[in-house]
Amino acid sequence: GLYDLRRAKTHGVVTSIATDVGAGTSFSLLQTLNEAYKVQQLQACTLDPLTAFYMITLGAARTLKLEDKIGSLAVGSEADFVVIDYQAQHLQALRMQYLQRTGHWNLENLLFGLMILGDARNIEATYLMGVDTASGIQGLRSA
Incomplete structure (x- = not known):
């Protein structure tokens, strides 16, 4: 259901x-x-x-x-998060340009675009416990 x-x-x-x-x-x-x-x-x-x-x-x-412990970027929280490029895809960039040009750009419209058009191509970086995973597991051990 x-x-x-x-x-x-x-x-x-x-x-x-x-x-x-x-x-x-x-x-x-x-x-x-x-x-x-x-x-x-x-x-x-x-x-x-x-x-x-x-x-x-x-x-x-x-x-x-x-x-x-989790769910926010508050001081003391475990920092697992992704950095998102909200214009990573051509259609998203066109949508943002349109919203800006027509005066409708705001956080809600930005997030809606990510909800509907977003996928793995929008992920710029992934952090686990505050460490960029591009630095590898070794970086996590030294943190």
Whole structure:
């Protein structure tokens, strides 16, 4: 079936979005956001980008009761994060140019573009415990 986010919220069910190939089709959070958006649209429910990105970051950490350790870039948090280029793909760059030209550029529209068009090509870097994985596992050991 389709996850009824509106009904879950009505009944106080804490919900987050994460990747799990057993329950989904991808390990990509951007692709999973795309699918979550479409599933909600099929039920005439809107998943706005700010809520969606909260649900994969601090919201997911709160669901696991780990918000004191993960889910944000607060001082003292375990810093596992990706650096995203929101214009990595030609269509995304054109979309951003259009939004800027028409005065509609804002954070919500930027995140919506990532939700709908984003994939692995948007990932510039990946950090584990604050160390760029491009430096390899050795860098993690010395951190």
